[in-house]
Structure formats: structure tokens, C-alpha cells
Amino acid sequence: MHISEGVLSAPVLVGGGMLAFAGTGVGLRKMDYDKVPEVAVFASAFFVASLIHVPLGPSSVHLVLNGVMGLVLGWAAFPAILIALLLQAVLFQFGGLTTLGVNTVTMGVPAIVCYWLFHKAALKASPSLSTFATFLCGAGGVFFGAVLVALALVTTGEAFLPAAKLIVLAHMPVMVIEGIITTICVRFIKRVKPEILEVAHGRSF
Amino acid sequence: MEGAFSSYCCSRQCQFLASMILLIVFVIVASPSTAVAHRVYVYAWVEGNKVYTESYFSSGDRVRKGLIQVYSPDGKKLVEGRTNDKGEFSFAIPQRTDLRIVLNAAMGHKGEYVLKAEELGGGTSKKTEKTISEKVAKKETMKVNVPSTGVSEEKIRIIVEKALDARLKPIARSIALLREEKGPGVTEVVGGIGYIIGLMGVVLYVKGRKKAR
Numbered sequence: 001m002h003i004s005e006g007v008l009s010a011p012v013l014v015g016g017g018m019l020a021f022a023g024t025g026v027g028l029r030k031m032d033y034d035k036v037p038e039v040a041v042f043a044s045a046f047f048v049a050s051l052i053h054v055p056l057g058p059s060s061v062h063l064v065l066n067g068v069m070g071l072v073l074g075w076a077a078f079p080a081i082l083i084a085l086l087l088q089a090v091l092f093q094f095g096g097l098t099t100l101g102v103n104t105v106t107m108g109v110p111a112i113v114c115y116w117l118f119h120k121a122a123l124k125a126s127p128s129l130s131t132f133a134t135f136l137c138g139a140g141g142v143f144f145g146a147v148l149v150a151l152a153l154v155t156t157g158e159a160f161l162p163a164a165k166l167i168v169l170a171h172m173p174v175m176v177i178e179g180i181i182t183t184i185c186v187r188f189i190k191r192v193k194p195e196i197l198e199v200a201h202g203r204s205f
Numbered sequence: 206m207e208g209a210f211s212s213y214c215c216s217r218q219c220q221f222l223a224s225m226i227l228l229i230v231f232v233i234v235a236s237p238s239t240a241v242a243h244r245v246y247v248y249a250w251v252e253g254n255k256v257y258t259e260s261y262f263s264s265g266d267r268v269r270k271g272l273i274q275v276y277s278p279d280g281k282k283l284v285e286g287r288t289n290d291k292g293e294f295s296f297a298i299p300q301r302t303d304l305r306i307v308l309n310a311a312m313g314h315k316g317e318y319v320l321k322a323e324e325l326g327g328g329t330s331k332k333t334e335k336t337i338s339e340k341v342a343k344k345e346t347m348k349v350n351v352p353s354t355g356v357s358e359e360k361i362r363i364i365v366e367k368a369l370d371a372r373l374k375p376i377a378r379s380i381a382l383l384r385e386e387k388g389p390g391v392t393e394v395v396g397g398i399g400y401i402i403g404l405m406g407v408v409l410y411v412k413g414r415k416k417a418r
Contacts, residue, residue, distance in 0.1 A: 001312070001313070002244075002313070002314075003313035004244075004245075004313060004314055004315040004316070005315075006315060007313050007315050031408075031412075033409070033412045033413065033416055036405055036408050036409050036412065037405060037409075039405070040401050040402060040404070040405035043401045044397075044398045044401050044402075047394075047397050047398065047401065048394060048397075048398070051389065051394065083400075083401060083404060084401070087397040087400055087401070088397075091389060091393040091394075091396060091397050092244070092389040092393060093244060094244055149312065149313060152313070153312075153313055163311075163312075166311065166312065167312050170312065
């Protein structure tokens with residue numbers, strides 16, 4: 001879901017850049033000393049996830065992992081995504097430097113929306129509800145990302161509903177896979193090191 | 206007390222970090238075929254009077270129904286069309302200048318390829334090529350009774366050009382393929398993770414100094 005260079009107009013790029021800057025600022029301020037390594041791990045995971053290609057569906061799509069990043073990192077997901085996207089743009093030529101801001105927003109905002117929507121249910125509720133919420137969190141990250149990409153493309157003259165439908169449909173398989181990965185990941189963290197989820201959230205919010 | 210706690214915490218976190226990175230590296234190494242992602246490529250080559258293009262994602266999948274637009278150097282749109290199921294699209298050479306071939310594969314994916322004027326060849330239009338082949342055919346039938354002194358310089362040039370064209374076609378195509386960069390390799394991936402770890406160090410340093418103060 002990287003938007004390439006030369007697709008969007010200047011005002012959209014500048015607006016995206018400003019939003020990304022603000023989000024990154026908030027994320028950096030809310031990031032604890034003890035949380036920095038986790039942020040780095042998830043930035044690495046996000047950076048590499050774009051290489052894991054899902055061969056299902058009509059188009060070529062890859063893992064995003066922004067849902068699970070939001071759930072575990074909260075606002076700190078923003079700087080992590082910015083850094084990972086910057087490195088993807090420089091090293092892989094995915095996306096681009098001018099579209100860095102817009103891409104950070106389309107991936108970072110869903111991470112935070114997912115955090116707000118699902119973290120309570122995912123962490124505190126009964127096991128079955130928690131699993132369900134975690135799954136929705138992983139799938140939701142991709143879903144909201146697709147909607148935001150469609151929204152950004154509207155400014156280029158594409159109609160919103162068809163574009164959104166196309167992108168969401170293309171990412172259906174990824175949504176399911178991300179939901180499953182998020183569930184497994186959160187379960188693993190809960191069993192091995194539950195402080196990551198609880199302590200971190202207690203402090204940063 | 207505080208120091209002991211944080212160093213304990215840090216070592217646990219370092220363990221976690223190390224295991225996660227090992228996991229990531231394992232995923233990459235274990236699945237080399239998945240080392241692909243989301244970028245589109247378009248490349249083009251010339252055969253006779255036609256320009257052939259092929260479009261694919263960095264995963265190797267062909268771009269189906271991708272929009273191809275061809276622009277002149279001054280930005281005028283010359284040709285527009287959509288790729289077929291194999292990601293191919295071909296068109297007659299519209300003019301003998303540099304051609305900028307832009308692929309728009311929807312969902313914000315865009316790629317382009319510039320075909321230089323020199324690659325478009327010396328400019329044999331369809332009509333002249335036809336007359337050339339007629340001339341060549343005539344010449345071949347005449348060869349039997351006409352001595353070689355009758356072959357004009359022009360005819361030799363045309364024959365050589367045709368033969369060269371046929372020989373060079375596959376080479377031109379593979380050069381076009383080579384000119385396109387390949388997807389990211391292990392170097393880029395490991396390098397990127399290295400950058401992230403380095404940045405982590407910087408952030409930890411800055412935050413640690415703040416904490417100490």
C-alpha cells in the first residue's frame with residue numbers, strides 16, 4: 001500500500017508530511033526509555049514485513065503489521081512506522097521520500113485507531129473475546145489503511161468508493177492473515193512477557 | 206536499586222530484542238522466494254516499427270489491465286492503452302523522439318521507463334520496410350543471373366540492417382531487463398535493521414541522559 005512518487009499533488013503531500021510530523025512528535029514524547037527496544041523491534045518487523053508477499057488475491061499485496069504495532073506500542077507506533085517507511089523508501093525504493101509523510105499517516109493513523117478501539121478488550125476481557133478483539137485489531141489496521149489510501153487517491157481524481165472497494169478487496173487475504181498473526185503474537189507476548197502490554201500502556205497513557 | 210532494576214529490565218528486553226531479530230532473519234532466510242514486494246516495473250524494447258512493453262510487480266506477477274501512457278519529451282500524451290493478462294502492451298512508434306512510458310497500476314502504484322530516441326532505430330516506416338522486402342526479394346531472384354557488381358550500396362545497407370535487427374532483438378530485450386533494478390536483497394534488509402538498531406541506540410542515549418539529569 002505504498003503510494004509512489006508523482007501520484008499525489010503537492011498540497012496533499014505537504015498536509016501528509018505535517019500530520020506525520022505531529023504524530024511522530026506525540027509518539028516520541030510518549031515513548032518511555034524502557035519501551036525504546038520494543039519500538040525498534042516493531043520498526044524492524046514492519047520494515048521487513050513489506051517483503052513478505054501474499055500471493056492471494058487479484059493484486060500483489062504484502063504484510064503491513066500496523067494493527068499489532070498499534071496494539072503493543074500505542075502512539076509510539078508512529079515514529080516506528082516513519083523510520084521503517086523511510087528505510088523502505090531509501091533501500092527498497094518502495095513508496096518514496098516525497099510521499100513519506102502521506103504513507104506514514106495512512107499506516108500510522110490506523111495503528112492508533114486500532115489501539116483506541118481494541119486494546120481494552122484485547123487485554124482485559126475473557127479469553128475468547130480477547131482473541132476476537134486481537135484478530136479485529138490486526139485486520140482493522142489493514143482495513144483502515146486501505147480506506148486512508150483510497151482517501152489520499154481521491155485527490156488525484158479517482159472516485160472514492162470504487163477505489164476504496166478495490167483496495168479493501170485486494171487486501172482481504174492480508175487482513176485475515178494479519179488478524180491471525182496479531183492473535184498469535186499477542187498470545188505469545190501475554191504468556192512470555194505480559195509486562196510489555198500492560199506496563200507499557202499504564203505508563204504511556 | 207533503580208540502576209539494578211533498569212539493568213535487569215534492559216537485559217530482559219535485550220533478550221527479547223535478540224530473539225525477535227533472530228526470528229525476522231530466520232523468516233527472510235527461510236523464504237527467499239518471498240523476498241519481493243510492492244513496486245511496479247515497466248520496461249520496453251523495440252522490434253521493427255513497434256514498441257513492446259512488459260509490466261510486472263516486484264513480486265514477478267504481471268500487471269493486468271494496467272494503464273500505459275506514452276509521453277513525448279515535451280509532455281504530450283501520444284499513446285494510451287491497457288496491458289493484457291500477461292502484462293504486455295505494444296504500440297506502433299508514434300514519433301522518433303525519447304518516449305516516456307508511464308505505467309499506472311492503480312492503488313497508487315506507478316512506474317516509468319524512458320525509451321531513448323536512439324533505441325527506436327534508423328526510422329524505417331512500415332511502407333518503406335515493405336518496399337525494402339520487395340526489393341530484397343527481387344534482388345534475390347535476380348541474383349542468379351546478375352553479377353555481384355550490380356548490388357548498390359543502398360541495398361547492402363538495408364540487408365545488413367535487417368540481419369542485424371534480427372540478431373540483436375534478443376540482446377536488446379535482455380539489456381532492457383538488466384537495466385531494471387532487481388528487488389531488494391539480503392544486504393538491504395540487514396542494513397535497514399542495522400539502521401534501526403543504531404537509531405535505537407541514539408534514542409536510548411538521549412533519553413538516558415535526560416533521565417540521569
